[in-house]
Amino acid sequence: MTSAAELVRDFVNTYDVEDDTDDLASPAELSVWLHERALTGPGDRATDDDLTLAVCLREGLRTTLTTGLPAAALQGAQQVLEEALRALPLRVRLTTAGPGLAPLAAGVRGGLGAIAAAVARAQADGTWRRLKVCAEGTCRWAFIDASKNRSRAWCSMRVCGNRTKTRAYRARQHRTRPS
Secondary structure, three states: OOOHHHHHHHHHOOEEOOOOEEOOOOHHHHHHHHHHOOOOOOOOOOOHHHHHHHHHHHHHHHHHHOOOOOHHHHHHHHHHHHHHHHOOOEEEEEEOOEEEEEEOOOHHHHHHHHHHHHHHHHHHHOOHHHEEEOOOOOOOOEEEOOOOOOOOOOOOHHHHHHHHHHHHHHHHHHHHOOO
16 A cells, blocks of 8 residues: 555656656546546546646645745745645545545545645655655655655765766866866
């Protein structure tokens, strides 16, 4: 079973910034993605409005998970995210496992609502603070920071961390070279 944080991470990663590829490029692809994760039934079909909502939710989450953003950029993203979340009403549900949130809607909106509910579950179980977006501007891949002190900045030190550090090194060398 996928954890709440993993579901949010996977949803954010439906768009690959570096390769400019989108797993949710059409309503049909959104329907398939949600169905593959058991968030919708086999007959549920997304509309263009559902796709627009999904992209707003995804990009709002990506920006919210990005550390070190200026307050103005973060505020704008949070407004977009809030609008998307308002379109996905949730209700409190009591189960033997305890209280949780469940989407009020069925179908695709319900599937997107389940992702919104996963945000609340990740906050409740402590994994929300471990969800991050890669600090490498050309990457922006979401990852779960499993480091002990939650200090990871890149999805991969080998790739993105190395790029960033190499770029910084070259910039320092360029500044210190005599003209």
